[in-house]
Amino acid sequence: MTPSARFPRRAPVLVACFAVASLFAACASLEYRRDTQTSGTFTSRGWSFTILSFDIPKTAEQIARENASDANLANTQVTDVLVVPWLGPFDWLLDILGIRYCRIDGTWGFPGPVEGERASNPGSTPGS
DSSP states (O other): OOHHHHHHHHHHHHHHHHHHHHHHOOEEEEEEEESSSSEEEEEEEEEEEEETTEEESSOHHHHHHHHHHHTTOTTOEEEEEEEESOOGGGGGGGGTEEEEEEEEEEEEEOOOOOTTOOOOOTTOOTTO
16 A cells, blocks of 8 residues: 555544644633723633643633733732633533633722822812
């Protein structure tokens, strides 16, 4: 048998190997928006693949949290965490084989005066 005759048999195996390898890769993204000069909000996302209770490379929540932490935004506060899919007491089913997505929303920075807002003078009476 010639080497070119064997290639069609190997092609599905190579495609399957490539598909499995792409599942082992994790994806992450970070988006942040500025509200004032020193503060704003952020959204961090992470994906992971689970097989036999091993999260590859890490849990989706861990990926999303580390991604937000790596941005070095001061005073980061998490306000909302979403993990999908979440099956409650049957979540162990996804530990056999599954893909998870996590989105973390939060705030960062130190709120200051909003642009266009007049700052009060020290010692002034509120409302004056």
